[in-house]
Amino acid sequence: MTKEKQEELFHSWLTDHKPILYKIIRVYSQDLDDQNDLFQEITIQLWKSIPNFKAQCLETTWIYRVALNTALKWKKKARKNNPEQITEDLIKEPAENTHPHLDWLYHEISLLNKIDRSLTLLMLDGFGYKDMSEILGITTSNVGVKINRIKIHLQERSKLLTS
Amino acid sequence: MNIQDMQKIWDIESNQTLYVLDEASVLNRINKKVISAERRANSTENFIIAINIFVTIVLFAIAILNDNLGTWEYLMAIFAALTIGFVLYYRKKRYEFQSQVGDKMLDNLNKAIHHATVQAKMTDLFLIWYIIGVGALTLSNMIIQNISIWLILPIAITMVIGFIVGRWEQRSIHEKKRDELIDLRTKLVEEVN
Numbered sequence: 001m002t003k004e005k006q007e008e009l010f011h012s013w014l015t016d017h018k019p020i021l022y023k024i025i026r027v028y029s030q031d032l033d034d035q036n037d038l039f040q041e042i043t044i045q046l047w048k049s050i051p052n053f054k055a056q057c058l059e060t061t062w063i064y065r066v067a068l069n070t071a072l073k074w075k076k077k078a079r080k081n082n083p084e085q086i087t088e089d090l091i092k093e094p095a096e097n098t099h100p101h102l103d104w105l106y107h108e109i110s111l112l113n114k115i116d117r118s119l120t121l122l123m124l125d126g127f128g129y130k131d132m133s134e135i136l137g138i139t140t141s142n143v144g145v146k147i148n149r150i151k152i153h154l155q156e157r158s159k160l161l162t163s
Numbered sequence: 164m165n166i167q168d169m170q171k172i173w174d175i176e177s178n179q180t181l182y183v184l185d186e187a188s189v190l191n192r193i194n195k196k197v198i199s200a201e202r203r204a205n206s207t208e209n210f211i212i213a214i215n216i217f218v219t220i221v222l223f224a225i226a227i228l229n230d231n232l233g234t235w236e237y238l239m240a241i242f243a244a245l246t247i248g249f250v251l252y253y254r255k256k257r258y259e260f261q262s263q264v265g266d267k268m269l270d271n272l273n274k275a276i277h278h279a280t281v282q283a284k285m286t287d288l289f290l291i292w293y294i295i296g297v298g299a300l301t302l303s304n305m306i307i308q309n310i311s312i313w314l315i316l317p318i319a320i321t322m323v324i325g326f327i328v329g330r331w332e333q334r335s336i337h338e339k340k341r342d343e344l345i346d347l348r349t350k351l352v353e354e355v356n
Contacts, residue, residue, distance in 0.1 A: 014189065040192060047193050069271045072347060099172045101164070115350040118268065124173040137269025142354055151166050158164035 006050045013046060017063050020125070024064075027109045027117050028071040038074050045070045057134075064127075065135050068118045101161070108157050112150070119143070120150055208250050215250075218243040235304045242296055249292075253285060272348045279341035286337055290329040298322040 014021075021042060029038045049066045053059075109120050122132045129147070133140040222240035260278045298319070305315050 043189055044193050065267070069266070069268055072268065072272075073275060073344070099175050101169075101172050102175065105169055105172060113350055114347060124170055126170075135268060136351065137267030137271075138352055142352070145354070154169065155165060158169070161164065 001051050006047070009050055009053075010047055013059065013063060014043070017060060020060065020063055021067060023121055023125070024067045024071050026106055027121060028074060028114070029076070030110070034076055037077060038071060041074055042067045042070045061131060061135060064122065064125075068121075068135070072114050072118065104161055108154060112153075116146070116150055119146055120154075123147055123150065205254075208254050211250050212247050215243040215246045219247070235300055238300055239297075242300070246292075249285075249289065256281065269348070269351060272344055272351065276341060276344045276348065279337060279344055283333060283337035283341055286329070286333045290326065290333065294322055294326040294329065298326075 021039065025035045025038050025042070029035045045066050046063065049062070053062055109117055112120060118136070119132065122135065127135070129140045129143045132143045132147075136143065219240050222236045222243070226236040226240070256278075260274065266274065302315060302319060302322075305318070
C-alpha cells in the first residue's frame, strides 16, 4: 500500500468515524489532557493498522477493534503542568450543550470495569452479539450473559437518578 | 430509564459534533510520534550493539596481539558478542509484536500477556546475565590480580545495588503490567452466572 493511499484512507476514517473514537476516548479517559493523549495513541494505532486492514470486515468493526484494544491497554500518564500543551491539543471541548442524561450515562459507563465498558459501547452503538463476539473473541453466549448483566446494572443505576 | 431510552440519548451523540478536531495536525503529530518512538527504541538498541561490537573487537584484538590467552578476555568477548545477539533477537520480537494490530480483543490480550511475560523474563535474564556475568568476571579478575579490597568493595556494592534496582524495576513495571493484562483477560473470558 502506498503512503498516499494510507493517508487517504486514514483521513476518510477520521472524517467518517470520528464519533466512535470520541465515545471510546470519553469512557476510557477522564480529563481533556488524557483524552488528547488517548486520542493520539488510538490514531497512531489506526494509522499502523491500515496495511493490515482487509475489506473482509466492516470499517466500523475494524476501527472499534483497534481503538478498544488500544484503550484497554492505555495507561494514564503522569504529567507536569505545561502551558504550551494547551495550544497543541488535538481535540477541544464542545461549546454546544448535550442531553442532560448523556453525561450521567458516560459517568456510569466509566465506572464499569474496562471490559464491561467495551461491551457497553458496542451494545449502545447497536452491535449484535455475533459482531461483539467477533470483536472481543469470546462466545456469543458469554457476550449475551455479560450484556444482560450490564443492562440490569445500568437500569438499576438509572432508578437512583430518577429518584 | 430503560436501555432503549439510554440508546436514544446515546444516538444523539453519533449525530452531532461533540468535540472540535484539529484534523490537519493529527497526521502531522502521528508521523512525528511514530518516527520519534521508532528512532528512540532503535537508537538505544543501536547504542548497546555498537558498544558490544567495540568491546568484542578490542578484547579479541588485545588477546590476539599480546598473544595472551587469558580466560577473562575471551569470556568477556564472548559475553559481549552474545549480548549483540540478544539485542537483535529482542528487536525482532518487538517488530513482530508491533505489527499485531486489529486482532480480536482476546487474541490481542493473549499476545500482550505473552509479550509482557517474555519482556519480564528477558529483563530478568539480562539482569542476571549482565550483572552476575560481568560482576563475577570482573571481580574474580580483580582478585586474581591482587587488587586492593578497598577498590573491589565499592565495585561489588555498586553491582549489588544495580542488581537490586533492576529487579525492582522489573517487578514494578513488567510483572505489574503482565498481571494487569491477566486480570483483564480473566474479566473478559469469565463466564457470568
